[in-house]
Amino acid sequence: MSAPVSSGQPNSDSKSPSKWVLQPSRWRTNEFYFYYFAFAMVVPYMFKVTYDLSKGKVTKPFNLTCEIYILDLHNLGADIVAVLEDSPHYSDDENLIIHLQLIHKLMNNPILQDNSDNQYASFRDNIPTLVPLSLTYLALSHLYQRYCCCVTPIKHSNQSLSRTYFILGAAFLYIAVTNGTSIFKVLFITTVSYTIGMLTKGSWLNPALTWGFNLAVLFANEWNDGYRYSQLGESFAFLDNYKGITPRWHILFNFVMLRLVSFNMDYYWKHKQPREAYDKDERMGGPINDKDRIQKPCFAEDYNYINFLAYVLYTPLYLCGPIITFNDFVSQLRYPSTNVTRRYVTQYAVRLVFVVLTMELTLHYLYVVAISKSRAWAGDTPLQLSMIGYFNLVIIWMKLLIPWRFFRLWALADGFWVEENMVRCMSNNYSAQMFWKSWHRSFNRWTIRYIYVPLGGSKYFAFNMWVVFTFVALWHDIQLNLLAWGWLICLFLLPEIVATTVFSAKKWGSWPYYRHLCALGAVGNILMMMIANLVGFCVGLDGMMDLLSQIFTTVDGLIFLLCTIVCLFIAVQIMFEIRESEKRRGDPKWVM
Numbered sequence: 001m002s003a004p005v006s007s008g009q010p011n012s013d014s015k016s017p018s019k020w021v022l023q024p025s026r027w028r029t030n031e032f033y034f035y036y037f038a039f040a041m042v043v044p045y046m047f048k049v050t051y052d053l054s055k056g057k058v059t060k061p062f063n064l065t066c067e068i069y070i071l072d073l074h075n076l077g078a079d080i081v082a083v084l085e086d087s088p089h090y091s092d093d094e095n096l097i098i099h100l101q102l103i104h105k106l107m108n109n110p111i112l113q114d115n116s117d118n119q120y121a122s123f124r125d126n127i128p129t130l131v132p133l134s135l136t137y138l139a140l141s142h143l144y145q146r147y148c149c150c151v152t153p154i155k156h157s158n159q160s161l162s163r164t165y166f167i168l169g170a171a172f173l174y175i176a177v178t179n180g181t182s183i184f185k186v187l188f189i190t191t192v193s194y195t196i197g198m199l200t201k202g203s204w205l206n207p208a209l210t211w212g213f214n215l216a217v218l219f220a221n222e223w224n225d226g227y228r229y230s231q232l233g234e235s236f237a238f239l240d241n242y243k244g245i246t247p248r249w250h251i252l253f254n255f256v257m258l259r260l261v262s263f264n265m266d267y268y269w270k271h272k273q274p275r276e277a278y279d280k281d282e283r284m285g286g287p288i289n290d291k292d293r294i295q296k297p298c299f300a301e302d303y304n305y306i307n308f309l310a311y312v313l314y315t316p317l318y319l320c321g322p323i324i325t326f327n328d329f330v331s332q333l334r335y336p337s338t339n340v341t342r343r344y345v346t347q348y349a350v351r352l353v354f355v356v357l358t359m360e361l362t363l364h365y366l367y368v369v370a371i372s373k374s375r376a377w378a379g380d381t382p383l384q385l386s387m388i389g390y391f392n393l394v395i396i397w398m399k400l401l402i403p404w405r406f407f408r409l410w411a412l413a414d415g416f417w418v419e420e421n422m423v424r425c426m427s428n429n430y431s432a433q434m435f436w437k438s439w440h441r442s443f444n445r446w447t448i449r450y451i452y453v454p455l456g457g458s459k460y461f462a463f464n465m466w467v468v469f470t471f472v473a474l475w476h477d478i479q480l481n482l483l484a485w486g487w488l489i490c491l492f493l494l495p496e497i498v499a500t501t502v503f504s505a506k507k508w509g510s511w512p513y514y515r516h517l518c519a520l521g522a523v524g525n526i527l528m529m530m531i532a533n534l535v536g537f538c539v540g541l542d543g544m545m546d547l548l549s550q551i552f553t554t555v556d557g558l559i560f561l562l563c564t565i566v567c568l569f570i571a572v573q574i575m576f577e578i579r580e581s582e583k584r585r586g587d588p589k590w591v592m
Helices: 030-059 065-076 076-086 094-108 118-125 127-148 163-200 206-225 234-241 251-273 289-296 305-312 327-335 341-365 368-374 381-414 432-438 440-450 457-476 481-503 516-539 542-552 555-584
Strands: none
Touching: 030 368, 030 381, 030 555, 065 440, 076 305, 118 127, 118 289, 118 381, 127 163, 127 381, 163 234, 163 251, 163 305, 206 251, 206 289, 206 432, 251 305, 251 440, 251 457, 305 327, 305 516, 381 457, 381 516, 381 542, 381 555, 432 440, 432 481, 432 516, 440 457, 481 516, 516 542, 516 555
């Protein structure tokens, strides 16, 4: 969500492959052998500290808040309540009874899991439903495509996109089951947005009214908790009785909002520069590349209500994406992507299973989310507080990675190529700008196309980034800590922008210690990114103030900070070399 500038990595100020300055490999140098030794010592110790802390929080006498979060998973919380009700000593020593019973349960229940993150717990608990649902959908979809659709690419405007009828029928059934009668609310909002686009076409009123209406809906959905039909009158109240499997339809409607804006803006730009203004050749083999699918408008006939609803309500991507633009969606209906192969889909499914197992293993042994939610960090050392924060961020990364990969896999198996949202591990980032290009990548590209570029792009970067991150914060949720997160990101981007301009590789790259100077700057970036994300998604402002107070007001805290800087410096050197290796093998990922 930022303008593409130099990442601060040595010899990477140019993104043109012909100008790459390839460095000899450092993997087998004495410097890196020392780094390997440091990794072998520090990383296992990080896990040990967090594991011991987690176990200590569960078994620590009279510290019960955190325990109940964790024990909920195996109904141990209910067991404790039963013990309280049945115990004759309840009024004498309530805490002691709870503690003794808790220890007994822990000794006989060695497999515990931190299931206190509601977002991941909801997805995890619905896996037994989502897997057969997706497999059934895919089976029917492929049968429909085989027997009811045109087998050749649909290249001309007078050819019907018959596949949209299956997509639309499946979407109506899915939303009716999951959201019940709220399907009428979804259809009403989407239809109003579609009408705005159709009536205003290429007028400036299109983007103005589109953005105004959809932002208003974003706030109204939150304030009215999804609305009730009884608000229209008692005669409509019966519609509130069937709310579906997931009644709170508006929680994930934010993703629908992105698609509503995409359709209207793509339609607006189609009038500004119609398809005929691009390459006259219809490209019988399909678009040249994925970028071409996004930028080149569809046929005028494609911007119709059926295609609009099929795009907005497409089942595999309806709940949480990844996000695809309308132009890209229709282009893939006409010209299926050659990126989707059976081998790629199979490998991607195996990788998803591996990530899920990693997440399960992590939650079985590290209870940092429960500790964070219950704010049970009183008396913890700066190291322990930092490990709570760091592993919270790791779990947040995985809890988002897993659903996004599941729904992307569903779309891939259905023949649609959509962006991978997480293209780098969160621990393999040292640039704030590059971090946001590899975290929720499809959303990042959406904000660039529909907010950043229309507002002037890099020409007004210092202004645009505040608009972009304010929208991103409000889009996630209307909360003060998220606004603080968005503004902290903007504030923390400024030092990197200044540093990469003043100490560019073009001017300083020949200096023998330039790589180490860049590493020190990267350490500052990492610390600032962690602060911003911990405020927004983990411990909040008060938790961060506790952590900073522990670090900067105690001798142990300052010693810990110095050790952290050294460890991060080593980690950044490894990251630099990873990117150099990517350049050497021609992998374009290094520019992310």
